[in-house]
Amino acid sequence: MNGQEILTAFLTILIKEVRRFTRIWAQTLLPPAITMVLYFVIFGRLIGSRIGPMGGFDYIQFVVPGLIMMAVINNSYANVVSSFFGAKFQHHIEELLVSPTPNWVILLGFTAGGVARGLCVGLIVTVLSLFFTRLHVQDIGLTVLVVLLTSVLFSLAGFINAVFADNFDDISIIPTFVLTPLTYLGGVFYSMDLLSPFWRALAHLNPILYMVNAFRYGLLGVSDIRVDFALAMIVLFIVVAWFYSLYLLESGKRLRQ
Amino acid sequence: MSLALRIRQLSKTYSNGLSALKGIDLDVEQGDFFALLGPNGAGKSTTIGVVCSLVRKSGGTVEVFGTDIDLDFPGAKRHIGVVPQEFNFNNFEKVGDILATQAGYYGLPRALARERTEKYLHRLELWGKRDHAARTLSGGMKRRLMIARALVHEPRLLILDEPTAGVDIELRRSMWSFLQELNAAGTTIILTTHYLEEAERLCRNIAIIDDGRIIENTGVKQLLRQMQVETFVLDLGADVASDFALEGYATRVTDPRTLEVAVQKGQSLNGLFELLTERGLPVTSMRNKANRLEELFVGLLQHGKGGAAA
Structure with a gap:
């Protein structure tokens, strides 16, 4: 395929993905909006007002970046895992596999679809947060970059999950038992300063910690860890996830007999 | 090509x-x-x-x-x-x-x-x-x-x-x-x-x-030419006995007015019709017992190449 054909194939996958999650908006865009409003009300207003400042900010201001990031992570992941597994389950992934579309374009297309939903939900949640608090933006470029990279990483993670999944249970196990605990323990609701040295050191193994803190730095200008290190870690995770995903596609594992 | x-x-x-x-x-x-x-x-x-x-x-x-x-x-x-x-x-x-x-x-x-x-x-x-x-x-x-x-x-x-x-x-x-x-x-x-x-x-x-x-x-x-035997089903205008036979042809009476006839490669249908006419048996319709290719297919699967004679 030449460059123009590759671009067409990529846009076809992306448009199809966007069409999918907007067609079922009541399942994809509405629930995170409602969940995050509840978080803002309960953790921000009701409980947050009794907690007092954290990291030099009101508690609600502190948790908003983490909650936005949580929404982006969950939705990027959910989009790719459900879309790709659904295509595999119904066998219409074969439409793509028999076509000359290169594997890296297939991966890029699904990842872009996950990013599109992640950003869409992130934007909705950000707008909703403005009803509860004033959002200070320290560095817009860094904020956007971190959201984008995080969304890419979790879209790739969703892809890997989808390739290995054999049934619908398999696509909910990772989000329930891995993603949610890592997100909650990734500094969304608290500063690392609250942890003992042992748990603080252990928390550094959690990739979500880097994303939440880098994003929080972009918005508030405070972070528990160095931002350049956090960015480097995110990029490293992306590179590993990208090449592993590509390997899965190239080898045809669980996709071709 | x-x-x-x-x-x-x-x-x-x-x-x-x-x-x-x-x-x-x-x-x-x-x-x-x-x-x-x-x-x-x-x-x-x-x-x-x-x-x-x-x-x-x-x-x-x-x-x-x-x-x-x-x-x-x-x-x-x-x-x-x-x-x-x-x-x-x-x-x-x-x-x-x-x-x-x-x-x-x-x-x-x-x-x-x-x-x-x-x-x-x-x-x-x-x-x-x-x-x-x-x-x-x-x-x-x-x-x-x-x-x-x-x-x-x-x-x-x-x-x-x-x-x-x-x-x-x-x-x-x-x-x-x-x-x-x-x-x-x-x-x-x-x-x-x-x-x-x-x-x-x-x-x-x-x-x-x-x-x-x-x-x-x-x-x-070419495959159809390999057929050694083709079986036809003939609907007759008159009854035949259950032990009815025709010289040179393998026959089977499935009911008094229906006759199955196996025609070997080299035998003509004209000969078959002449024999039936001599016996005063009009043929009202005729069809292959099975699709010709199907007969060959089954023969090939059952006997390998040598069994192409269905």
């Missing part, structure tokens, strides 16, 4: 140890209408799966219009349109979107994709359903949708895996005439089917695969 498909020593062993293909060789000429026949589990779908990349081969080579799939699979895939046995489209997508999306996967610009979508939905009589979700289509419409989707990038080689399975007679015949038109326009067609009548009617060349091996690969006419 250059080849649309050239397969050499193709083998496939699945991860459970099942050896589905045991080194098959197959040539399909450009412009051919080719039938790949065999019983369930013989290796037909595996062969097709390898050619269109859904099955990874264990060994051998496959070339599509001279392009080796090991060297340039995307290049080979551009030439192939595949209609699988099972429905494999997104049931929730609209019919028009399914075709336009498939065109996009082949890199067709949006305007051309729209044009082709319209063209093939019209040709397969689905244009009126373009805005309907695929799940709302009838079984026959879903089959036609699969064919339209396979054609949207206008492949030079169309592979159909049992395209008329479960399709009513009327639709089957209209699909036959559509495929014949397509073939006449230059598209090479490979067909797997369980309907031997379909293969005899449509195809010029044929391969029979059994237990992962090609046991026959020849022209349909």
